[in-house]
Amino acid sequence: MDIRKTVNLSWDDFDELRDPRPATNDFDAVVERAISRRGFLGGALTFGSAAAVFGSGVLGSATSARAQAAGFNFEPIGIFTDHDIHVPAGFEWKPLVRWGDALFSDAEGAYSPETGVPVEMSDKVFGENTDGMETFTHDGHVLLAINSEYVNPKINLPADSEGMPKNADEVVLLKNMQGVTVLEIADQGNGWEVVVDSPYNRRITHETLMTMDGPAAGSALVQTNADPEGMSPKGTMNNCGSGKTLWGTYLTCEENFNGYFGATGAYDERPDFVRYGIGGEGRYAYEVHDPRYDLSQEPNEPNRHGWVTEIDPTDPDSTPVKHTALGRFKHENAEMVQAADGRVVVYMGDDERGEFMYKFVSNGTWAEGGSTEGLLSDGTLYAAKFNDDMTGEWLALTPESTGMPLEEILVYTRMAASAVGATSMDRPEWIAANPLRAEAYCALTNNSRRGNEGMEVNAANPRETNEYGQIVRWRPENEDHGTIDFTWDLYVMAGNPEVYDNAYGGSENVTPGNMFNSPDGMAFSTDGMLWIQTDGDDSNEGDFAGMGNNQMLVGNPETGEIARFLTAPNGAEVTGLTWSPDLKVAFVGIQHPGGAWPDGEGKPRSAVISVWRQDGAAFG
Ligand code: FEO
Ligand code: CA
Ligand code: CA
Ligand code: CA
Numbered sequence: 001m002d003i004r005k006t007v008n009l010s011w012d013d014f015d016e017l018r019d020p021r022p023a024t025n026d027f028d029a030v031v032e033r034a035i036s037r038r039g040f041l042g043g044a045l046t047f048g049s050a051a052a053v054f055g056s057g058v059l060g061s062a063t064s065a066r067a068q069a070a071g072f073n074f075e076p077i078g079i080f081t082d083h084d085i086h087v088p089a090g091f092e093w094k095p096l097v098r099w100g101d102a103l104f105s106d107a108e109g110a111y112s113p114e115t116g117v118p119v120e121m122s123d124k125v126f127g128e129n130t131d132g133m134e135t136f137t138h139d140g141h142v143l144l145a146i147n148s149e150y151v152n153p154k155i156n157l158p159a160d161s162e163g164m165p166k167n168a169d170e171v172v173l174l175k176n177m178q179g180v181t182v183l184e185i186a187d188q189g190n191g192w193e194v195v196v197d198s199p200y201n202r203r204i205t206h207e208t209l210m211t212m213d214g215p216a217a218g219s220a221l222v223q224t225n226a227d228p229e230g231m232s233p234k235g236t237m238n239n240c241g242s243g244k245t246l247w248g249t250y251l252t253c254e255e256n257f258n259g260y261f262g263a264t265g266a267y268d269e270r271p272d273f274v275r276y277g278i279g280g281e282g283r284y285a286y287e288v289h290d291p292r293y294d295l296s297q298e299p300n301e302p303n304r305h306g307w308v309t310e311i312d313p314t315d316p317d318s319t320p321v322k323h324t325a326l327g328r329f330k331h332e333n334a335e336m337v338q339a340a341d342g343r344v345v346v347y348m349g350d351d352e353r354g355e356f357m358y359k360f361v362s363n364g365t366w367a368e369g370g371s372t373e374g375l376l377s378d379g380t381l382y383a384a385k386f387n388d389d390m391t392g393e394w395l396a397l398t399p400e401s402t403g404m405p406l407e408e409i410l411v412y413t414r415m416a417a418s419a420v421g422a423t424s425m426d427r428p429e430w431i432a433a434n435p436l437r438a439e440a441y442c443a444l445t446n447n448s449r450r451g452n453e454g455m456e457v458n459a460a461n462p463r464e465t466n467e468y469g470q471i472v473r474w475r476p477e478n479e480d481h482g483t484i485d486f487t488w489d490l491y492v493m494a495g496n497p498e499v500y501d502n503a504y505g506g507s508e509n510v511t512p513g514n515m516f517n518s519p520d521g522m523a524f525s526t527d528g529m530l531w532i533q534t535d536g537d538d539s540n541e542g543d544f545a546g547m548g549n550n551q552m553l554v555g556n557p558e559t560g561e562i563a564r565f566l567t568a569p570n571g572a573e574v575t576g577l578t579w580s581p582d583l584k585v586a587f588v589g590i591q592h593p594g595g596a597w598p599d600g601e602g603k604p605r606s607a608v609i610s611v612w613r614q615d616g617a618a619f620g
Pocket of ligand 4: 149535573575591
């Protein structure tokens with residue numbers, strides 16, 4: 001198969017193509033097995049209860065959710081299949097910043113509905129395909145740091161390019177539409193707007209000079225011809241989810257970095273290339289125009305990507321830092337919390353079928369105003385093991401436990417986690433920690449291959465050919481994120497109760513009125529409500545009938561209730577959520593919209609929108 005002909009594929013489908021595995025099992029057999037589990041799907045199991053010990057157990061503290069009165073301060077909305085945004089009665093929305101909007105006055109008007117953005121203005125505008133984002137307040141200024149995950153070549157490049165860059169300039173254009181944007185926003189009576197020409201406004205792209213720290217920095221594994229010291233990587237790519245440190249910096253997470261590399265000549269198909277999906281033809285033909293991306297010339301360049309990168313949004317001259325101690329994989333987001341003794345804990349997912357969940361725990365401790373030295377470069381990385389009895393543990397990735405040198409553990413983290421027997425998960429996307437108790441949630445978006453050989457079902461990932469996804473949550477021992485042991489349950493199993501009367505109908509807190517598939521983005525508001533964003537099948541047909549467009553829902557962690565708050569334009573996923581400092585406005589990311597959203601004409605434009613209550617009440 002010619003991967004070059006796959007420019008319209010999702011990154012997930014690209015993975016599937018590059019790494020084909022045996023066909024899925026017979027569907028009837030899957031359903032048969034799922035029906036046999038129905039007995040405990042409806043059972044009254046409580047979190048961590050000994051009664052919850054089942055081979056492929058799924059449960060819920062959410063059992064009575066269907067019967068409970070809605071505990072939300074908005075009227076949940078129905079599904080939509082159009083090319084617009086819908087929010088509950090009493091709420092409004094408008095775009096905050098769209099792909100191509102100017103960050104600097106010399107780029108005003110750079111975006112054209114017919115041709116997009118010219119290359120010479122491409123690093124002075126907001127990038128495409130918005131994803132994770134965080135809000136910062138600094139010296140009275142309100143700043144947003146926002147990821148632009150990837151680029152859609154067909155809407156960025158001239159029509160005759162057919163989705164592949166023809167020359168180095170077109171590669172530059174694609175590079176500049178991705179990465180990270182830092183921008184200032186202000187509300188001067190007309191809602192939040194971008195402050196054009198703010199000194200804080202900044203673009204960080206695939207070319208921005210960075211540095212590395214931690215045990216793998218400077219190692220032979222990250223040295224290249226262009227950087228023989230292995231300390232000065234360029235750029236951050238495929239910036240998916242985000243995180244915010246306790247000390248007020250931004251964490252951006254490199255996800256599908258593998259797709260940016262290719263080879264113009266013979267190269268060594270190393271085992272780590274196979275495990276990470278790195279092959280001879282990149283998605284954007286960068287390697288044809290730039291030797292840095294050519295595996296036959298710079299075989300270690302991919303090792304300099306797949307990291308969590310820290311950016312100080314308050315200093316536009318600061319050099320971003322790649323933290324090798326946090327491991328290298330397809331990072332979704334980075335959720336930082338603190339252990340009881342003050343150590344820093346970062347929860348992270350690796351979004352690919354069957355990959356793992358991780359946490360990093362620092363050796364040093366942090367307190368307000370204290371030094372941050374070494375906090376993200378010196379510590380221990382762990383991978384998660386979920387036992388069938390609803391307990392679990394974090395397995396330390398050390399030279400002793402893995403048989404690998406430390407720098408290899410960090411650069412080839414997937415192999416290290418396999419070596420210790422971590423639990424294969426259904427594509428770990430965002431992790432969100434409950435601010436009101438020691439508890440965290442991970443969206444396991446879906447897994448078409450669950451049940452295939454080598455990816456058998458397990459208690460936390462209990463459905464073969466899992467097209468709907470689930471959200472797993474865990475509570476650390478002693479209510480301390482620094483401990484090793486935890487108990488877990490499934491907060492929700494997405495499903496379609498109108499199509500299936502079995503495990504594929506979903507858990508008890510899924511109803512015909514709130515059903516969805518493929519949970520992905522997640523964040524807690526300060527009141528302890530879990531906001532869930534979806535990136536799934538929005539065909540509204542067959543197994544997905546009645547689910548409509550992708551959406552954002554709110555989950556109550558205590559009752560299990562889930563209510564639909566927002567629906568996206570058809571074609572889009574909802575990803576990225578943060579709030580204004582006064583919590584009165586939610587900023588929500590709309591990625592890869594279809595139609596001509598939001599302008600109504602011209603090209604579809606990924607955008608961050610503002611959503612607020614007409615009565616001015618806060619979200620938190
Ligand atoms: Fe970029 Fe796994 O989502
Ligand atoms: Ca995602
Ligand atoms: Ca996704
Ligand atoms: Ca995406």
